[in-house]
Every structure is written in C-alpha cells, then in structure tokens.
Amino acid sequence: MSSAVPAVVVAELRKDYGPVQAVRGVSFTIDTGTCFGLLGPNGAGKTTTVEILEGLLPPTSGEVRVLGRRWGRDDREIRERLGVCLQQTVLSEKLEVGETLSLFRAFYREGRPPEEVIAEVGLSEKRRARVGTLSGGQKQRLAVACALVGDPELLFLDEPTTGLDPQSRRQVWDLVRRFKDRGRTVLLTTHYMDEAEKLCDQLAVIDHGQFIAEGSPAELIRSLGGDHVIEVAVEEGETPPPPDELAGLPAVRSVHRDALRLTLSVTEPHVALPALLARLDSAGRSLASLSTRHASLEDVFVSLTGRHLRDE
Amino acid sequence: MSDRSRVRAFVALCTSRLREYYREPEVLFWGFVFPLLLSAALAVAFRERPPEPSRVAVITGPGAASVMDAFERAPLVEGALSSAAAAGRDLRMARVDLVVVPPPTADDVVEYRHDPSRPEAGIARSRVDDALQRAAGRQDVLAARDVQTGDPGGRYVDFLVPGLVGLNLMSAGMWGVGFVLVDMRIKKLLRRLLATPMRASDFLAAQMATRVAFTIFEVVVLLGFGHLALGVPVRGGVLAILVVSVLGGLTFAGLGLLVASRARRIETVTGLMNVVMLPMFIASGVFFSVDRFPAAVQPLLRALPLTALNEALRAVTLEGASLWSQGPHLLLLAAWGIVCFGVGLRLFRWS
Numbered sequence: 076m077s078s079a080v081p082a083v084v085v086a087e088l089r090k091d092y093g094p095v096q097a098v099r100g101v102s103f104t105i106d107t108g109t110c111f112g113l114l115g116p117n118g119a120g121k122t123t124t125v126e127i128l129e130g131l132l133p134p135t136s137g138e139v140r141v142l143g144r145r146w147g148r149d150d151r152e153i154r155e156r157l158g159v160c161l162q163q164t165v166l167s168e169k170l171e172v173g174e175t176l177s178l179f180r181a182f183y184r185e186g187r188p189p190e191e192v193i194a195e196v197g198l199s200e201k202r203r204a205r206v207g208t209l210s211g212g213q214k215q216r217l218a219v220a221c222a223l224v225g226d227p228e229l230l231f232l233d234e235p236t237t238g239l240d241p242q243s244r245r246q247v248w249d250l251v252r253r254f255k256d257r258g259r260t261v262l263l264t265t266h267y268m269d270e271a272e273k274l275c276d277q278l279a280v281i282d283h284g285q286f287i288a289e290g291s292p293a294e295l296i297r298s299l300g301g302d303h304v305i306e307v308a309v310e311e312g313e314t315p316p317p318p319d320e321l322a323g324l325p326a327v328r329s330v331h332r333d334a335l336r337l338t339l340s341v342t343e344p345h346v347a348l349p350a351l352l353a354r355l356d357s358a359g360r361s362l363a364s365l366s367t368r369h370a371s372l373e374d375v376f377v378s379l380t381g382r383h384l385r386d387e
Numbered sequence: 388m389s390d391r392s393r394v395r396a397f398v399a400l401c402t403s404r405l406r407e408y409y410r411e412p413e414v415l416f417w418g419f420v421f422p423l424l425l426s427a428a429l430a431v432a433f434r435e436r437p438p439e440p441s442r443v444a445v446i447t448g449p450g451a452a453s454v455m456d457a458f459e460r461a462p463l464v465e466g467a468l469s470s471a472a473a474a475g476r477d478l479r480m481a482r483v484d485l486v487v488v489p490p491p492t493a494d495d496v497v498e499y500r501h502d503p504s505r506p507e508a509g510i511a512r513s514r515v516d517d518a519l520q521r522a523a524g525r526q527d528v529l530a531a532r533d534v535q536t537g538d539p540g541g542r543y544v545d546f547l548v549p550g551l552v553g554l555n556l557m558s559a560g561m562w563g564v565g566f567v568l569v570d571m572r573i574k575k576l577l578r579r580l581l582a583t584p585m586r587a588s589d590f591l592a593a594q595m596a597t598r599v600a601f602t603i604f605e606v607v608v609l610l611g612f613g614h615l616a617l618g619v620p621v622r623g624g625v626l627a628i629l630v631v632s633v634l635g636g637l638t639f640a641g642l643g644l645l646v647a648s649r650a651r652r653i654e655t656v657t658g659l660m661n662v663v664m665l666p667m668f669i670a671s672g673v674f675f676s677v678d679r680f681p682a683a684v685q686p687l688l689r690a691l692p693l694t695a696l697n698e699a700l701r702a703v704t705l706e707g708a709s710l711w712s713q714g715p716h717l718l719l720l721a722a723w724g725i726v727c728f729g730v731g732l733r734l735f736r737w738s
Contacts, residue, residue: 129582131738151584159582165574169410170403181399182583184392205410225583 080143082107082229082260083128088137090123090284097123099284100137105277107228110251110261112275114268114372116382120284121264122162125233128262129159142229155184158227160218162234168207172198172217175206176224183225196220196250212243219250230254232263236270248274268372280376287379295375300328301340304370305347307355308336308363316358324350331378335363338377340370396585400593401600408563408601417562418605422555423612430544430617440465441511442483444474450489454497457522464514478502484511545620548613549704550673552606553697556632557667559605560639561660564594565647569656572647578738591732595640602636603629610704622707630710631703634717635696638724642692645731667693692723 083105090098098120105111113121126132128139130146130153139146144153166175176189193199196216201209209217215235222230232251236244244267251274255261265271271278272292280288280295288295296302309315315337318330326346331338341347344367355362377383408414440463445451447468458466466487469477474486478500484507488498497519501508571577580590606629613619621628646663650656667673670680671693680688688694699716702708710717 131578131582154582154584157582159579161575161579161582164576164579166579167403167407167576169407174403174406178399178403179583181392181396182580182585184584221579 080107081105082142083111083262084138084140085124085128086138088124088127088139089135090120090127090132091135097284098127098134101279101281101284101286103279103286103289105260105262107260108255108258109276110255110263110274112271112278113262113264113281114266114271114278114376115264115281116266119281121281122233123284124281125231125262125264129157129231130154155225156228158222158225158230160222160230160232160235162237164218166206166214166217166221168205170206171203172206172209173202175217176220179221180224186225187223189224192220192224195223195253197246210243212239212246215239215243216246216250219247223250223254227259229260230262232261234264234266236265236267244270268376271372278372280372280379282380288375292372295372296370299340299370299374299378301326301342302370303341303344303367304374305339305341305344305351305365305367306336307339307351307365309355309360310363311335313360316354316360321351321354324354327351329378331381338374340374340378393586393589397589397593397596400585400590401597404567404593404597405600407567408597414563418555418559418601419608422551422609426544426548426551426609426613426617429547438463441485441507441514443467443511443515444469444477444483444486446471446474446486446488448489449491450495450497453522454487454489454519457518458515460522461514461518464511464518475500481505484508485515487515544613544617545705546676546701547674548610548617548619549700550697552609552613552632553635553671553693553700554668554673555605555609556602556635556696557639557664557693559601560598560636561643561646561664563598563601563643564640565643565656565660566653568594568644568647569650569653572651572736572738573653575738581737587737591644594644595637598636598640599633602633606632619704621704623703623705624707627703627710628700631696631699631713631717634720634724635692635700638692638696638720638727641724641726641728641731644735645727648731648734649736667691670694672697690719692720695719695723 081104083103085104086102088098088101089096101120101124103111113124115121123132127134128141130141130150141153142156146153170178172193173189176192180186180189190202193202196219198213198216198220201213206214206217219232219235222232230251235251236247239247248270251261251263261274263270263274275292278290278292278295279286288298290298307315313335315332315335318332318337321327321330321337321339324347326341326343327339328342329340339347339351348367373383443458443464443466445454445466445468447470451468455466455468458464467483469486471488474483477483478486484501484505486500488500490497499512499515501512503509568577581587610619610621610628614621642663646659647656650659670688671677671691673693677685677688677694695716699713699720702713703710
C-alpha cells in the first residue's frame with residue numbers, strides 16, 4: 076500500500092439512464108486509510124455511484140480511478156484488492172456459513188483464512204449453520220465477511236446497516252472500525268446520520284445526483300453555525316413566529332421552520348434560550364415542547380435541503 | 388491469475404452447486420421420485436396380461452342351452468344367460484362385448500348384437516362365431532400352428548422408460564440451469580459474484596459441469612430402476628448410453644441458459660420454460676411414437692432436440708445401436724446445444 080496514491084479518485088462522474096440523470100457530475104478523492112461516507116436519501120445516486128466505482132456499471136462520462144487503476148483495463152487486478160458488500164445481497168440459503176466463506180475465499184489469489192474472518196464477524200458458533208437460518212444481522216455480518224475474506228485494501232459497503240436492529244448495527248460498525256484500524260480504506264453509503272458521524276472521516280452529502288456539501292462530520296456540523304440545536308413547537312392552532320424574526324437573537328446562527336416546529340442552530344444554548352423564550356412570550360405564543368441537543372448531520376441535511384433524510 | 392487458483396475457484400463453484408442441489412428436497416422429488424413413480428405407475432397400467440376372455444350375454448330361450456354348451460369348449464369365451472332387456476343394457480354399458488340371440492330352432496339364424504366401434508366386439512364376434520360353427524360341425528380346411536412371442540423390448544414400458552429418461556434430462560437441465568440462474572440474478576447473487584475476481588466463464592462452466600454430473604446420476608438411477616424393477620432391457624453399452632445422455636443433458640442446459648439469459652422475474656422464466664418444454668413433452672415421442680403424428684409435421688417434430696434425444700436413447704438402450712449409427716441425432720443435439728449456449732451467453736445479463 077502506498078499512501079502516495081489515493082485509494083479512489085473520481086472526477087466529473089456522470090451516469091444517465093435515458094433521460095434520467097442519476098449522477099450529475101461528482102468529484103471526490105478518498106485517501107488511503109480513511110473512511111469516506113456518501114450520505115443521502117433514497118434515490119440520491121449513492122448506489123449508482125458506488126456500483127460505478129465497483130466496476131459493475133459503466134459511467135456515462137467522467138474519470139474513475141480505483142487503487143490507481145482503471146476499470147476496463149485492470150479489472151481483475153482491482154477485484155483482487157477490492158471487497159464489496161452490495162445493498163441487499165441474498166447469499167445462497169442452502170450453504171453453510173463456513174462453506175459460503177470458503178467459496179468466496181476461493182475466488183481470490185490471496186486472502187485470509189475463512190475461520191479467522193468468521194471469528195472476526197462473531198459467527199464462529201454459526202459456522203455450520205445454513206445461511207437460510209441466520210437472522211438479518213447475522214446475514215449482514217456474513218455479507219461483510221464475504222467482502223473481507225479476500226483481504227482487500229479497499230472496502231465498499233452500500234448501506235451496510237439498513238434494516239438492522241441497533242445491536243447488529245453496532246456490530247457492523249465495529250467491523251468497519253477494525254478494518255480501518257489496519258490502515259485500510261472504506262467507502263460507505265448510508266442514510267443514517269449517526270452512522271456517518273461515528274464511522275466517517277470525510278463525508279459528502281449527495282442529493283439528486285449532486286454533492287451539496289463535503290467535509291468531515293465536525294466541519295459539516297460547524298457549517299450550521301452552531302454545535303447545538305434548540306427545537307421548539309407551539310400549541311396547535313398557533314403559528315410560530317417567522318424565522319427571520321428569531322435569527323437576530325443572541326447566539327442563534329440559523330432558524331428553520333416546518334409547520335408548528337422551529338429548529339434553531341445556536342452556539343451557546345444558555346444565551347439563546349432565555350432570549351427565545353422571552354420573544355415567544357411577548358408574541359403571545361404558548362410552548363407545546365422544547366428540547367436542546369447537540370447538532371447532528373441530520374440538521375445539516377435539513378438545513379441544506381429543507382427535507383429530512385428519511386423522507387421519501 | 389495462476390491456473391491453480393482458477394482450478395480452485397472452479398472446484399469451489401462446482402462443490403457449492405452440488406451442495407445446493409442435494410440439499411433441495413424438491414429437486415430430489417421431481418428429479419428422481421416423481422419419474423420413478425410415473426414409470427412404475429405406467430408399467431402397472433400397461434403390464435403384460437394373459438389374453439382377456441370375451442364377455443358374452445346369451446339371451447334365454449329355446450336354443451340358449453346349446454349355445455352355452457358350445458362356449459364350454461371355447462376357453463376365451465365367457466358366456467352368461469341374460470334377459471333381452473338386461474343384455475341390451477349391459478351391452479350399452481360395455482359390461483359385455485357381445486350379445487348372442489340363439490336360434491329358436493336349428494334352421495333359424497343366430498344373431499350377434501355388438502358395437503363395431505369397440506375393438507373387443509370384433510374379437511368377441513370371431514371367437515363366438517368360431518365356437519358356434521365348430522359346435523355345429525364345421526371342419527377346419529387349413530391346418531395352422533401358433534407360435535407365441537413375448538420379447539422384452541417390445542412392451543410399452545420398454546418404449547416408455549427411455550422416453551422418461553429423455554424427458555427428465557430436458558426438465559432437469561432446463562430447470563437446473565435456467566431457474567437457478569434467474570433466482571441468483573433476482574437475489575443479486577450473480578452481481579455479487581461478478582464483484583469478485585471470479586471469471587464469468589468459470590462460473591458458467593461450473594454450472595455445465597455440475598449438470599453433467601447430475602445427468603449421469605439421474606440416468607443411472609432411472610435406467611437402473613427400469614432395468615431391475617421393470618425388466619427393461621439394456622442392450623447398449625453403458626458408455627454409449629452415457630455419451631448420449633450427457634450430450635442431451637448439456638444441450639438442455641444450453642437451452643436453459645438461453646431461456647434464462649434475460650429474465651428478471653421467476654414468472655417470466657417459468658412461462659418461457661413451459662412454452663419451450665410443453666410442445667416437446669407432447670410431441671417428442673416420450674409417451675407415444677412421433678410416427679403417430681401426421682406426416683406433414685414429422686420433419687418439424689424430428690428437428691426438436693428432445694425427439695432426437697429420445698430416438699437416440701431408445702436405439703442405444705433397447706436395440707444396442709452404436710453411437711455411430713446415431714450420428715444424425717447426436718449432431719442435431721449438439722447443434723441445438725451449441726447455438727443455444729452461444730446465443731444465451733451473448734444475451735446473458737448479470738443483474
């Protein structure tokens with residue numbers, strides 16, 4: 076592994092399906108040893124982008140380099156060093172866990188002993204179990220194990236935790252962290268903000284096939300202007316005060332309103348709160364709820380697009 | 388990639404496919420139990436029986452006793468006295484083959500009532516007339532001698548079992564390759580495999596190789612059962628039979644690949660399979676000979692792969708024909724297989 080060459084370089088990537096522009100000119104670089112996250116709602120173009128990087132889809136235009144090589148010329152060389160976990164792959168139900176991993180191991184020139192990978196993903200007790208009998212979380216860990224058994228330098232995970240219970244999600248996160256701790260590179264797509272915050276060094280927020288923000292999770296949150304968020308809702312039948320009226324309050328950096336709810340990005344909650352309450356009071360509005368929390372990437376997404384990530 | 392690791396990948400693909408196969412109870416049922424049951428059932432239905440006696444009703448009356456007396460000496464005529472009304476009813480219901488109205492006096496004629504469209508009626512008439520004419524004093528003018536034959540190989544079950552083997556090779560080949568590929572495509576497993584360094588050609592070769600292994604297994608079980616349990620003669624060399632079978636198995640695997648090359652839904656591939664297999668099921672000489680069809684469509688039917696496979700299998704198995712003599716059939720099969728495989732590969736999509 077040479078750290079001089081970035082693991083992935085993408086320039087002006089486009090993908091059209093007929094008249095539909097799924098990816099509209101994205102560019103990014105993933106440095107070796109880091110975890111890069113593509114964050115966006117369903118249909119934003121995440122999977123299309125990843126499948127182009129995996130060599131499974133041809134791009135309409137643009138430049139893609141994976142591990143310093145190009146698809147269409149060095150396919151086998153790239154595949155030998157690449158681990159892939161597609162969105163919702165169903166592995167053969169009739170095979171046992173150990174048999175499945177041995178099959179995938181056999182495709183690679185070099186790799187890790189299947190037993191070792193099974194232990195790493197915590198499926199040692201299920202080694203002789205048929206894949207069809209595994210739970211959703213176990214199947215997903217097996218899918219990750221299939222990606223790891225070729226001992227890849229670069230790992231592509233497409234929504235690795237969608238539909239999993241919290242405990243299974245944390246187990247998958249641990250696997251990703253351990254992989255990264257060995258100096259390897261990860262590209263992951265997700266529509267979970269907490270996942271992106273916990274795992275990724277660099278993030279790109281993608282919407283309608285375009286990057287709308289890029290940076291580290293902390294940078295993106297800071298771009299809101301404040302690390303904290305105050306959410307207030309007024310009683311039904313009342314209208315919250317217009318956002319620009321509140322934007323001038325002390326320590327408030329931005330205000331977002333939908334229906335009865337106001338979301339304020341603030342730098343110092345203890346300064347902003349009293350002023351906010353006083354303003355609501357003088358305007359004659361009564362509070363239905365109030366909460367404060369640390370800002371998350373969800374807030375970044377809402378402030379960028381006006382929509383929540385999970386909205387369809 | 389070194390040859391050794393390619394061999395390893397190929398072996399792993401074959402092993403996985405074999406495991407999936409024998410862990411699928413439905414496959415074992417439709418592949419083995421069902422054809423065995425079918426051939427056993429048909430063998431029972433068409434078993435060899437001694438000639439059936441003709442059932443004859445004799446209307447009670449003055450001459451009935453002498454008619455019954457004549458039947459005593461005719462082993463293949465079973466006479467029973469009956470009223471005219473009851474006899475008429477029995478004849479209509481096919482409970483008897485013929486009704487005899489005895490002549491009231493020796494000078495009157497004997498009357499035979501029967502339905503000439505039933506084959507049994509004609510046999511019954513000949514036997515009854517023969518018995519009565521002899522009893523009345525007829526002498527045979529030409530001496531005759533009977534020589535009975537009962538060659539194994541000429542029975543219906545002997546015709547049927549190689550046809551069932553052919554049928555099984557067709558459905559197992561098409562389902563075993565076509566259905567499995569579409570299923571893997573729907574589950575995105577094909578795409579997942581393509582994302583590894585695995586070679587697409589190794590994957591398809593493994594599908595074909597495992598099909599050959601299953602083919603040999605299936606033929607040995609089915610023909611073995613036919614031979615041991617039903618007495619179907621196996622006159623050809625085992626090698627010749629296996630060569631014909633393996634070629635047939637590969638041909639239908641190629642057809643399965645073609646049918647499955649584009650389908651993205653199970654319903655699509657199931658419909659296509661039925662469209663392809665049903666005509667051959669009926670018209671390729673599985674249950675009855677292709678000769679029964681009108682001469683005009685025979686060239687068409689003989690161009691079907693299952694017809695060629697069945698004819699070659701029957702010739703090699705029942706008659707001990709050489710592979711050489713089956714050249715045209717085998718060439719036709721190979722041509723079908725190569726064309727289907729080639730076109731299927733061209734059209735094939737991985738996702």
